[in-house]
Amino acid sequence: MRLRSLLAMPRLRLEVVTGDDELDRTIRWVVTTDLLDPGRYLRGQELVLTGLVWRTGPDDSETFVRALADAGVSALAAWDLTLGAIPGDLVDACRRHRLPLFKVPEDVAFATVTEEVVQQLSSARAADLTAVLDRHRRLVEGTGLDAVLDLVGHCHVLTPAGRVVAGPPPPDPAALAAAFLTAPRLPHHVPDLGMSVFPVAAGAASRVADWFIASEGDFGDWPPERRALTSELAAIVAIEKARLDAAAHPDREVVAAAAAGDAARLRYAGLAGDPYVAVAASGRGSPRPEELRTVLAEVLPRPRAVGVLDDEVIALVPAAGHDLAAEAQAALNLLAPGLAGGGIAVGVSDVATAPDLRAAVEEARYARRLAATRPSPVCVVRHDELATHVLLLASVPDDVRHMFKVRLLDPLHEYDRVHGADLVRTLETWLQVSGSWTRCAERLHLHVNSVRYRIQRVQDLTGRDLSRLEDRVDFFLALRLMDGPEEGPAGGGEP
Structure with a gap:
């Protein structure tokens, strides 16, 4: 409540002695004291009541009022029953320290003042709590975060890409996002913008996949109440983010249908006829697959579906004639500082x-x-950077690729498992050096005769002749299939 509200309480009949221009100050509580220096018992924004028992001379007024001003007291209400007046030295001290001073009528007890003010404060706080609960209810019902931010004031919710989720646009969203991603620790004050940034997930998620709150001022100067309020706001924002993330769950079924070539399910999902570009992504260390799904949903232009499939994120984006790869690279480059050693x-x-x-x-x-x-x-990497045989393999049905790989390589894998002969690695290296015995031996740190022996075992086990180009090509393609998506496309980033 404001100081001027005291003048509207008929039971109190308080009079302003000095400080008419400070009546918009807020009162948080009421304290009665007769100590000369009560500063250590005050937290700020109190209405202090005193009977001046502490006063033994004019100098005491300066000591008392300075202690109140230093503690951030909102106002002083006083009366001296012995003098029957408020001493002039107390009035002068209040003027010097810009502390509003009220005269309490002789027939009004301090207990009455306390009772009236506390009752008013309780009513005001109940009204505030009702408003908070009402706005939180509206949030849960899906009206968004703006209603909550209206109550808090001077706050904005943004993504690491600089998109404003809720609240009015801040002065420089891109600069705030960069500060959030690069801050050595959070929360973080951004002096150039006069704002502080706070994570929503508070360390539970990679920064590139989190939202953040930007609030005016330096959080280091805030009172405990405002910090607590910001923490509560972050919890509410986290609920809204989780709700939106959960709404995207059906996307996994759409990308699974696309990966399986299920035409019926794609038609049911409304993807029949229109052209799309497929995007696949994986993280190295950080972010995790679900976090990366959030990142792609944010940076890709209007994706139709983004879902996690076998620890790899797959997105389907309507083809719009623009360079999707270049746009994705540019957007992800802005997030790179927040990867914290990942990729x-x-x-x-x-x-x-x-x-x-x-x-x-x-x-x-x-x-x-x-x-x-x-x-x-x-x-x-865009599709035109792939070799021709990779495109060929991508178009072959899964069951055909699987049988081709099993028929050629399973005998070698089994032999390696039993004998530890390393035939598969030797074959792959030998093909990489175009069948050079010497170079293959050098790479594997073997004698040339050992390489010849192993390649002969490959031929004996598979019935293939590696002097023939056709058989060499077959083994080359089978080894590429072994490294391909069928064996775990996301894999943790290894080729």
């Missing part, structure tokens, strides 16, 4: 319609695997 690898397919979305998803997955081999914290 993001992304693959982008060519344009495809519903009947060919399975091949597009495979193409994006292969491109993602290529991106994961590169050292950059954020790397996006």
Whole structure:
């Protein structure tokens, strides 16, 4: 409540002695004291009542009033029954320290003042609590965060990409987002913008996947009540974020249908006919798959579906004639400072319609695997960077690829398991050096005769002749299938 509200209480009949221009100050509580220096018992914004028992001379008024002003007291109400008046030195001290002073009528007990003010404060707080609960109810019912921010005031909710989720646009959203991502610890004061940033998840999520609150002022100067209020606001924002994340769960079924080439389910989902681009992404360390799903949903332009499939994030984005790979790279580069030693690898397919979305998803997955081999914290590889045989493999049905790989490589895997012969690794290295015995031996730190022996065992176990180009190509493709999406496309970022 405000000081001027005291003048409207008929039982009190308080009179302003000095401080008419300070009556908009807020009262938080009422304290009665007869100590000369009560500062250590005060927390600020109190209405102090005193009978001046502490006063033994004019100098005491300066000591008493200075202690109240230093403690942040809102006003003083006094009366001296012995003098029958308020001493002039007390009035002068209140003027010097800009502390409003009220005269309490002789027939009004301090207990009456306390009772009236406390009752008024309780009513005001009940009204505030009702408003908070009402706005929180409206939030739960889906009206959004703006209603809550209206009550708190001077706050904004943003994503790490700088998009304003709720509240009016702050002066520089991009700069606030950059400060949130790069701050050594949170909360963090941004002096250039005069604002402080707070995480919503408070360490429970990667910064690139979190939202944050930007509030005016330096949080280091805030009273405990305002810090507590911001923490409560963060909890409410987290609830809204979780609600929106849960609403995106059906997207997993859509991307699963695309990956499986299920035309019926795609038609049911409304994807028939329109052209789409498939995007595949994985994280290295941070962010985790569900967090990366949130990131892609934020940075991709109007994605139709974004879901986690086998620890890899798959997105389907309507083809709009723009360079989706370049846009994704630019958006993710802005988030890179918040990866904290992690990384993001992304693959982008060519344009495809519903009947060919399975091949597009495979193409994006292969491109993602290529991106994961590169050292950059954020790397996006487009479909045209893939070799021709990769595109061919992406279009082959899953069961055919599986049988082709099993028929050629399973005998070698079994032999390696029993004998520890390392035939698969030797074969792959030998093909990489175009069948050079010497170079293969050097790479594997073996004698040339050992390499010859192992390759002969490969031929004996598979019935293939590695002097023939056709058989070499078959083994090359089978080894590439072993590294492909069928074996775990997200994989943790390894090629």
